[in-house]
Amino acid sequence: MIWSPFFSLALLCFGTVARAAVITVNWNVTWVWASPDGFGRPVIGIDNQWPCPKLEATVGDTLIVNLHNGLGNQTTGLHWHGINQLQTPEMDGPSGVVQCPTPPGSTVQYKFLLDEPGTFWYHSHEKGQYPDGLRGPLIVQDPNDPYKGKYDEEIVLTVSDWYHQQSIPLVQSMLNPSNTRFAPPLPDTILVNDKKDVKFNFVKGKTYRVRLINMSAFASAFLWIDSHPLTMIMSDATYIQTETAYHLHASSAQRYDFLISAIDRDSGNYPILLALDINRDFRNATLAPNFPHNQTAWLVMDENAPFTRLTNNIDVWRPADDTHFKPLDNLAMIPSYDHLVQFDFRFCRDANGYPRACFNGKPFIGQKVPSLYTAATLVINNQDAGTHPFHLHGHRFQILDRARPYAGDWPGRDVNYISTPNRRDTVTVWSWSHAVLRFRATNPGVWLFHCHVEWHVEMGLTATFIEGPEELRGHQFPADHLENCRIGGVPTRGNAVGNTVNPLDTTGMLTISPTVYTGATWIPPAGNTTTPARDGSISSPARRRAASRLQGRDAVFGDSELMI
Numbered sequence: 001m002i003w004s005p006f007f008s009l010a011l012l013c014f015g016t017v018a019r020a021a022v023i024t025v026n027w028n029v030t031w032v033w034a035s036p037d038g039f040g041r042p043v044i045g046i047d048n049q050w051p052c053p054k055l056e057a058t059v060g061d062t063l064i065v066n067l068h069n070g071l072g073n074q075t076t077g078l079h080w081h082g083i084n085q086l087q088t089p090e091m092d093g094p095s096g097v098v099q100c101p102t103p104p105g106s107t108v109q110y111k112f113l114l115d116e117p118g119t120f121w122y123h124s125h126e127k128g129q130y131p132d133g134l135r136g137p138l139i140v141q142d143p144n145d146p147y148k149g150k151y152d153e154e155i156v157l158t159v160s161d162w163y164h165q166q167s168i169p170l171v172q173s174m175l176n177p178s179n180t181r182f183a184p185p186l187p188d189t190i191l192v193n194d195k196k197d198v199k200f201n202f203v204k205g206k207t208y209r210v211r212l213i214n215m216s217a218f219a220s221a222f223l224w225i226d227s228h229p230l231t232m233i234m235s236d237a238t239y240i241q242t243e244t245a246y247h248l249h250a251s252s253a254q255r256y257d258f259l260i261s262a263i264d265r266d267s268g269n270y271p272i273l274l275a276l277d278i279n280r281d282f283r284n285a286t287l288a289p290n291f292p293h294n295q296t297a298w299l300v301m302d303e304n305a306p307f308t309r310l311t312n313n314i315d316v317w318r319p320a321d322d323t324h325f326k327p328l329d330n331l332a333m334i335p336s337y338d339h340l341v342q343f344d345f346r347f348c349r350d351a352n353g354y355p356r357a358c359f360n361g362k363p364f365i366g367q368k369v370p371s372l373y374t375a376a377t378l379v380i381n382n383q384d385a386g387t388h389p390f391h392l393h394g395h396r397f398q399i400l401d402r403a404r405p406y407a408g409d410w411p412g413r414d415v416n417y418i419s420t421p422n423r424r425d426t427v428t429v430w431s432w433s434h435a436v437l438r439f440r441a442t443n444p445g446v447w448l449f450h451c452h453v454e455w456h457v458e459m460g461l462t463a464t465f466i467e468g469p470e471e472l473r474g475h476q477f478p479a480d481h482l483e484n485c486r487i488g489g490v491p492t493r494g495n496a497v498g499n500t501v502n503p504l505d506t507t508g509m510l511t512i513s514p515t516v517y518t519g520a521t522w523i524p525p526a527g528n529t530t531t532p533a534r535d536g537s538i539s540s541p542a543r544r545r546a547a548s549r550l551q552g553r554d555a556v557f558g559d560s561e562l563m564i
Contacts, residue, residue: 020060028070036195037189039164043133044071044124046471051194052136054156059117059140065110068389074100074520075488078090078110079125080138081253082237082425085394088112089445090477091145092393094125097464098446100485101126102155104522108480117142119211119239119255121158128167128458129521131217132274132486139211140237146328147233151209151259155200155450159274160221161187161216161293168519173457175354175517182347183357184218184455190276190295198297200272202262209233211257218453220277220387220428222317223248225299226270226462231259232325236424238396239328248501249277249319251389253452256322260299268305272297273314277387306351323402325422333421334438335397338374343463345451346383351512356460357451363513376465378437378449381409382429389428390435394447396423397439405430426452444468489525 046052057063063113069076079093091112095101097112102108123135137156139362142148163170170185192198202208214221230245234257248256276293298307316508348358356363378397382388387405400417403410407430433537450462467500482492491498499530 016487020062021058022062022064023057024064025055026066026068028074030070031072032133034133036191036194037162039188042074043132044074044129044167050133052134054137054139055122056139056141057114057116059142061114061140063110063112063114066107067110068107069102069104071522072104073522074129075103075126075393075522076124076129076134076520077102077108078122078128078134079393080110080112081277081391082118082120082122082396083112083138084115084257084443085112085445086115086443087379089394089443089447089472090475090481092447093444094295094393095127097448099481100488100490101520102484102507103487106480106484106487108484109478114140116237117138118143118234119156119213119257120237121213121253121255122216124520125213128171128522129452130452131163131167132261133168135215137211137213146239147259149210150207150233152206154209154211155194155210156213157192157200157297158213158215159191159221160191160194161219161276162189162191162215163217164188167217168517168521169290169466171455172517175459176456177353177355178351179355182357182459184453187217187276187293188217189222190274190302190331191217192274192295192297195244197294197537198295198418199300200297201300201303202266203311204262204264204266207259207261209257209259211255212248212250213255214252216276218252219293220249220251220389222273222275222277222319223250224273224314226272226319227266228270228299232320233257235322235325235422236396236426238423240325240422241328243325245320247314247317247319249428251277251387251426251452252391252454253391253426254424254428259358262299262301266301268302269307270299270301271307272299275317305408311470322424323399323422323426323507325417326420327423331421331423333400333417334440337377337438339376340379341376342381344381344383344409345448345461346387347459351513354513354515356513357456358460359463373440373442374375375438375440378439379410379434380427380429380433380437382432383409385429385431388461389426389452390424390449391452392437392439392447393425393463394443394445395439396425397427397437398423399427399435400438401434401436402427402429403435405431405433407433410434410436415527416526418553441465441467444471446472458517486517 011441027046030045030048031042032050033046034043034050043050077093077095085092090098091110094097117140120138122138124130173183224247232243232245236255274295343359345359348356350356380390419442427435444467447465448462450457485492494500
């Protein structure tokens with residue numbers, strides 16, 4: 001089979017009523033040579049191209065992505081950041097949580113409903129892989145956009161830190177006992193729309209909707225546009241009541257939508273300053289313009305005018321406080337809760353002396369199990385000097401409280417929370433401080449909660465919510481997902497150690513992280529020799545046996561069979 005970008009769109013219109021579409025995309029994940037900042041290196045792209053393509057659809061559509069792994073030496077998989085995955089938790093994407101890694105030569109299909117509009121993105125969720133380039137925007141349009149008519153055109157603006165070295169050696173260096181500061185890899189530069197020297201052409205009299213996505217592996221980013229206020233309309237995928245902002249702070253994985261107008265008084269060209277977050281790992285107190293973690297893009301009104309205009313200096317960033325944004329629907333705070341989960345985060349060392357990131361004293365904390373339709377309050381105590389973005393899969397939580405930096409741990413009691421709190425899927429928790437979140441468990445599935453600094457995920461800063469487990473019994477899982485597990489030698493029956501007799505018996509489960517880090521490197525399991533097939537895919541005894549057994553049917557997990 002030849003893999004190439006392909007869109008299959010079925011859309012029937014009857015008068016003004018449109019039927020939801022099915023959008024099918026065939027993608028081949030491949031290595032590509034790229035030099036977005038002038039430094040060449042191998043990156044992971046799609047169909048031999050990088051940057052990866054933007055996906056665009058309409059709310060109510062069904063998206064089908066047939067993802068073929070053409071990397072040869074690494075496993076892969078995709079997460080659809082911010083998508084609820086209603087009734088399709090197995091399509092969420094994190095390897096080792098809801099699916100097995102997709103081996104080289106194999107294919108996995110993602111199929112899910114786009115139930116809400118907004119600015120989203122996709123990225124690899126396989127062992128520190130996405131900093132190597134496998135990520136891109138996912139835009140879900142809204143025919144009933146409450147701000148329709150307020151803007152003329154849209155612009156997608158992505159910001160990302162960027163590394164000249166590949167992820168695996170970076171993580172290997174980080175996970176070394178000599179790393180006494182628990183320091184993550186520091187980026188070499190910043191990219192805007194995956195390149196340098198970006199210009200956005202504006203026309204006088206027009207208003208533009210900008211969709212800002214921070215796709216960084218590590219760094220938060222500040223944004224300021226000279227002489228142009230920002231009218232905020234959405235944070236992550238929550239419509240908010242309009243509010244004027246001048247500076248923005250977006251942590252890794254966060255998104256903002258705002259309106260900006262090119263008015264009659266505008267002349268010349270205006271700088272758009274983007275700067276990676278200045279925290280304990282960045283030393284640029286003066287915001288020197290030649291600092292590699294700053295970039296100036298341009299709002300272009302006149303191509304013939306000089307690109308030197310600067311009417312203001314920024315001595316101190318004063319970003320808008322996203323917890324003060326009010327949801328447009330005025331949804332009130334969930335008044336009470338059934339479960340209280342508290343996560344105390346700090347860096348730690350495992351029994352072998354290797355640096356790890358820990359919730360409640362342990363990396364990779366065990367599962368939390370809220371029952372269906374109950375409400376959970378989630379408290380995060382950040383006992384570290386850096387700020388950290390925390391992301392919950394499958395939900396948008398209410399941010400009841402986010403204390404100021406250095407406020408310390410949650411006092412253990414409710415305070416005067418915001419009556420109509422903003423909702424996000426990723427929240428920034430300040431240094432030595434805490435945040436209080438609340439969500440309703442209405443989406444059965446296995447959902448990760450983790451820091452969205454990718455390096456901290458590799459250090460173990462993750463937890464898992466198993467939501468509505470009684471609803472998951474008998475859930476069907478696609479044959480191709482199970483086949484990839486079999487190729488990788490991963491059991492699909494039983495508990496975490498494959499025990500099908502007593503799911504509570506976890507004897508033999510790993511309780512300490514391996515000392516050798518191999519990332520997404522493909523290591524065939526013992527006894528599963530692979531040979532290239534004529535079409536370039538991987539053939540193996542396990543694959544052939546699995547294919548003959550399954551014959552395209554879906555497998556069913558019974559009462560004693562747990563998700564991976």
